[in-house]
Amino acid sequence: MSSTSRTFKLRVWRQNGPNDKGHFEDYVAKDMTPDMSFLEMLDVVNEDLIHQGKDPITFEHDCREGICGSCGFMVNGLAHGPDPGATICQVHMRHFADGATIVMEPFRAKAFPVVKDLMVDRSAFDHIISAGGYISVKTGAATEANIIPIPKEDADQAFDSAACIGCGACVAQCKNASAALFTGAKITHLTLTPQGQVERGERALAMTIKADEEGFGSCSNEGECEAVCPKEISIRNIAFMNKEVAKAVLQK
DSSP: OOTTOEEEEEEEEEOSSTTSOOEEEEEEEEEEOTTSBHHHHHHHHHHHHHHTTOOOOOOOOSOSSSSSOTTOOEETTEETOSSTTOOGGGOBGGGSOTTOEEEEEOOOBTTBOEEETTEEOOHHHHHHHHHHOSOOSOOOOHHHHHTSOOOHHHHHHHHHHHTOOOOOHHHHHSTTOBOHHHHHHHHHHHHTSGGGSTTHHHHHHHHHHHHHHTTOBOOOOOOHHHHHOTTOOOTHHHHHHHHHHHHHHHHO
């Protein structure tokens, strides 16, 4: 065994589905190198479980490059783990001391039912987008869009908000399971573009109403969402969203 290899004690939430009670199970991850990613560590553990004829740990993943956000789950109480501004697929085992106990559990929210183990159903986010997270008015071709002047401050804020990957970390870390940061980022992103102005009031109302219908909680403005967001989306998006909703209500 290499002198740099590490051993970890894993406590993993196992649950067969949304109606299953679920429980923690303990595993040992041996001979892990510091440069392994967290998901590579889980791959090795799962290979061992399969060789033993046991059910591997279910977790969602796709790009493994911090782009899609599908890999999210809780690690020692933090959404996406201990590395700020990163998804769990970007976290490496050097962030954990040799012999450390690592607790893994799914994002817990009424709107995110457990599919299995560490994987949850985040289609509630899709429903919020379907409610108003788009521009349906005619905006012309790319040529027309490119000649419309946009203030740099608005363009920068729109780009920053558009960086949201919809991973759900904000919901998981919030004690109220609020989707305010996600919804606010999408509303800000679209509203600050000239093409998004026409539907701004309708959009803000439709998306926030749908978030409530999906079972997300309200925002108490404590900032946990921003702290764990892998794209470091600012909570000022929530303030922007609230202003948009207030304006839309007054204009009705």
